[in-house]
Amino acid sequence: MDDPRPAGSRTLATVKTVGWIAGALLAGALIAIVVVDRKVHLADTGSDSLVPWWMFVAWSLLFYALYWVGFRYLVQTLRRHDAASQRLIRDLTEANENLELAQTLGRTGTWTAIRDGPITWTGSAAQLIGLEPSKTRITPEAFIALIHPDDRKRALSAYLHALRTRGTLALDLRMQPPDGGLRWVSIRGAVAEDRSRIAGTIVDVTRQMHAHERLVATEHQFRILFDDNPMAFCVYDATTLEILEINKAVVQQFGYSREELIGVPISAMAIPEQRSAVAEEVEAYAGKPQMAPRIWSAQRKDGSIRELRIHATAIRFHGRDAWLILAEDVTEQLARQRELAYRATYDPVTGLLNGRAVADALQAQEDQPWRLAYIQLRGLELIEDSLGQAVGTRVMQRMARRLERLGYEYGEVGHLRPEEFVLAVRDPARWDQALRELREELSRSVSGAGSRQQLEAWIGTARFPDDHPDAMEAIHLAGLAAHLGRAEGHAMVAFEPSMSHKAGHRLRMAARMHRALDNCEFQLHFQQIRDLRNGRTTGLEALVRWPQPEGGFIPPADFIGVAEDTGLIVPLGRWVLQEAVRAYQSLVAAGHEGLSIAINVSQVQFLKTDLLRDFDEVFRAHALPRGALHVELTESILMTRPEQARALLAQLQERGVCISLDDFGTGFSSMAYLHHLPIDAMKIDRAFVRHVHVDRRNASICQALLQLGHGLSLTVVAEGVEEQAEYDWLRDHQCDKAQGYCIARPAPLEKILDSLEP
Numbered sequence: 001m002d003d004p005r006p007a008g009s010r011t012l013a014t015v016k017t018v019g020w021i022a023g024a025l026l027a028g029a030l031i032a033i034v035v036v037d038r039k040v041h042l043a044d045t046g047s048d049s050l051v052p053w054w055m056f057v058a059w060s061l062l063f064y065a066l067y068w069v070g071f072r073y074l075v076q077t078l079r080r081h082d083a084a085s086q087r088l089i090r091d092l093t094e095a096n097e098n099l100e101l102a103q104t105l106g107r108t109g110t111w112t113a114i115r116d117g118p119i120t121w122t123g124s125a126a127q128l129i130g131l132e133p134s135k136t137r138i139t140p141e142a143f144i145a146l147i148h149p150d151d152r153k154r155a156l157s158a159y160l161h162a163l164r165t166r167g168t169l170a171l172d173l174r175m176q177p178p179d180g181g182l183r184w185v186s187i188r189g190a191v192a193e194d195r196s197r198i199a200g201t202i203v204d205v206t207r208q209m210h211a212h213e214r215l216v217a218t219e220h221q222f223r224i225l226f227d228d229n230p231m232a233f234c235v236y237d238a239t240t241l242e243i244l245e246i247n248k249a250v251v252q253q254f255g256y257s258r259e260e261l262i263g264v265p266i267s268a269m270a271i272p273e274q275r276s277a278v279a280e281e282v283e284a285y286a287g288k289p290q291m292a293p294r295i296w297s298a299q300r301k302d303g304s305i306r307e308l309r310i311h312a313t314a315i316r317f318h319g320r321d322a323w324l325i326l327a328e329d330v331t332e333q334l335a336r337q338r339e340l341a342y343r344a345t346y347d348p349v350t351g352l353l354n355g356r357a358v359a360d361a362l363q364a365q366e367d368q369p370w371r372l373a374y375i376q377l378r379g380l381e382l383i384e385d386s387l388g389q390a391v392g393t394r395v396m397q398r399m400a401r402r403l404e405r406l407g408y409e410y411g412e413v414g415h416l417r418p419e420e421f422v423l424a425v426r427d428p429a430r431w432d433q434a435l436r437e438l439r440e441e442l443s444r445s446v447s448g449a450g451s452r453q454q455l456e457a458w459i460g461t462a463r464f465p466d467d468h469p470d471a472m473e474a475i476h477l478a479g480l481a482a483h484l485g486r487a488e489g490h491a492m493v494a495f496e497p498s499m500s501h502k503a504g505h506r507l508r509m510a511a512r513m514h515r516a517l518d519n520c521e522f523q524l525h526f527q528q529i530r531d532l533r534n535g536r537t538t539g540l541e542a543l544v545r546w547p548q549p550e551g552g553f554i555p556p557a558d559f560i561g562v563a564e565d566t567g568l569i570v571p572l573g574r575w576v577l578q579e580a581v582r583a584y585q586s587l588v589a590a591g592h593e594g595l596s597i598a599i600n601v602s603q604v605q606f607l608k609t610d611l612l613r614d615f616d617e618v619f620r621a622h623a624l625p626r627g628a629l630h631v632e633l634t635e636s637i638l639m640t641r642p643e644q645a646r647a648l649l650a651q652l653q654e655r656g657v658c659i660s661l662d663d664f665g666t667g668f669s670s671m672a673y674l675h676h677l678p679i680d681a682m683k684i685d686r687a688f689v690r691h692v693h694v695d696r697r698n699a700s701i702c703q704a705l706l707q708l709g710h711g712l713s714l715t716v717v718a719e720g721v722e723e724q725a726e727y728d729w730l731r732d733h734q735c736d737k738a739q740g741y742c743i744a745r746p747a748p749l750e751k752i753l754d755s756l757e758p
């Protein structure tokens with residue numbers, strides 16, 4: 001059985017045993033010596049008188065006592081040593097255990113390879129390559145077998161090299177332990193002076209290697225992300241602001257090489273006038289994790305400027321504080337945005353503010369009373385149709401420049417729709433003056449395509465915020481006034497609350513007209529035109545009627561304007577033309593071959609519809625003699641578009657259509673242009689015919705008009721003749737024809753046919 005006590009304790013016990021035995025033996029020996037010596041002495045001398053025996057005993061006792069003192073000292077010294085050695089052993093064991101533990105935990109171990117002998121290592125070293133901790137000795141062959149085949153050659157040559165050069169060994173190897181799996185170990189060692197062995201450490205670096213691999217993979221991915229990213233990336237030093245890295249996109253987009261940019265301050269990428277601002281911005285973000293996105297204007301190598309939206313994040317780059325910036329090229333996007341913002345505020349053709357922008361400007365100064373003039377032009381579309389869009393645009397731009405001046409002078413001006421503008425006057429005291437100037441500007445012809453173009457204009461006025469607290473609505477109210485003014489033939493109208501009702505009424509009427517046209521509710525009445533020389537009916541004027549279910553008619557004056565506004569005038573006009581032709585044929589069938597039919601053509605119809613084509617269709621379908629159809633036009637049509645009117649009228653005349661100038665004297669006709677126009681007749685408006693026999697003013701006007709008409713070889717027709725006296729006066733003053741209630745009221749054709757002389 002093994003003695004469980006430590007070696008020191010065992011020695012002490014042995015010494016103690018030996019000491020006791022030696023003590024006992026010594027005591028026995030002393031006693032024996034004393035006894036023997038006594039006997040010898042007594043035998044020799046027979047007396048003990050020479051040296052007293054007790055002296056001898058005393059010396060023996062003293063010697064014996066000295067022995068025990070020495071023995072005790074020895075035992076105590078041994079005990080102390082034993083305790084110290086036990087402490088040391090304990091400490092060493094503990095330290096060893098700790099070291100083992102530390103090595104196991106730290107996945108490290110120590111080893112020694114004896115030249116041409118086995119390799120010994122610590123248990124932790126055995127463990128970390130997958131062997132039992134007790135297997136602390138291994139042959140070099142067995143060790144090599146544990147190395148990954150790809151690393152064996154490298155390991156061996158490093159080992160031999162270290163031995164040969166007596167240098168150090170530093171190896172990172174893959175080990176294939178018997179338990180499977182793969183482990184990375186880092187072996188470090190040094191060769192002994194006599195080259196008899198190499199000793200060193202072995203550390204499991206699998207985790208670090210994996211982390212490294214991951215790092216390498218991440219780095220690789222980052223490289224791909226950074227380098228091959230189509231967006232421009234750049235890294236610059238947070239302190240020196242120098243560019244540390246750029247990606248390929250930067251090179252491609254800005255034309256500089258990598259070498260040209262690395263080391264350059266980031267602010268140098270900006271255009272010169274922005275550089276100091278960029279540097280300040282960048283510095284202001286020092287220590288912050290991110291920069292708010294911002295726009296920098298950067299200059300490319302070729303000098304062109306790109307607008308960049310910068311997104312920047314603080315990073316660590318090769319151990320330095322740096323910023324990673326992503327530069328998004330937003331040049332086109334910004335240009336588009338600017339364009340949109342411009343469009344949202346300005347009219348792209350005239351460059352004037354648009355309606356919304358004017359309204360916003362007014363709303364921002366709503367404590368100030370504004371007067372608004374809504375200008376509705378007419379004629380631009382026609383210029384475009386006949387002379388081309390470019391001319392139309394030029395004319396509109398010129399008009400816009402005039403209005404712009406007024407806007408600058410009096411407040412604001414805006415362009416709302418192609419032919420609609422608004423002038424907002426800030427100071428009510430200057431309103432009249434502004435209006436005067438506005439009307440003057442509008443009445444002046446505008447040059448375009450070598451000739452001067454006259455535009456018609458209607459003005460509606462309103463007050464902001466008095467008429468409406470919303471500026472846009474107030475502008476609309478002024479527009480409504482202009483619109484109604486135009487429909488009613490007034491060049492300038494101020495908004496009144498009743499107009500809103502009127503506008504609603506017009507809208508409802510438009511809807512009803514649609515239905516009426518679909519349901520053929522319209523009728524055509526005719527009014528006779530009489531020759532004053534012989535008293536015979538020479539023709540009929542077709543007048544449209546819209547009968548109502550509750551009886552009576554809506555007068556044409558009430559719905560023609562709505563029809564014009566809504567475009568319904570086109571189908572209505574065609575229907576009138578066809579009915580007129582039917583009436584003509586009925587007249588012929590009834591034996592009244594010589595009677596003509598006059599149809600009224602409104603301004604919109606004349607200017608905007610293809611009148612000629614409608615007539616051509618009629619002539620193709622029906623063989624009508626020359627003079628069978630008359631067209632009645634008002635002067636204003638001819639004034640607005642003299643050139644176009646002339647051409648169209650000439651073409652109508654060519655086809656045998658006679659032209660009458662309706663409501664003559666009410667417009668702004670100038671005699672100068674009359675003789676240029678292909679006209680056959682002029683109709684003196686009822687306003688001048690009224691009481692002509694007693695009204696001296698009307699009489700002189702009628703005389704002048706008769707003279708003018710005859711001077712131009714025109715047939716003169718008097719309209720609205722209600723009284724016989726008027727009729728007589730006209731006949732006596734050589735008026736050619738007359739029309740009016742005193743001759744006949746407008747009536748359906750059947751009635752007319754009944755009343756006509758056979």
Ligand code: C2E
Pocket residue numbers: 527542543544555556557560576599600601602605632662663686719720721722739740741742746
């Ligand atoms: P307008 O061409 O001047 O037509 C003459 C108007 O005077 C007609 O009014 C007629 O009924 C009215 N009238 C005739 N004799 C007298 C009279 O002795 N005294 C009075 N006070 N009035 C008389 P109506 O039918 O109400 O037509 C009004 C206007 O409507 C027309 O004026 C014409 O401009 C327009 N109109 C009528 N029918 C058509 C049409 O088919 N197409 C177009 N575009 N306009 C039409």
Ligand code: CA
Pocket residue numbers: 541600632662
């Ligand atoms: Ca007429």
Ligand code: CA
Pocket residue numbers: 662663683685719
């Ligand atoms: Ca008339």
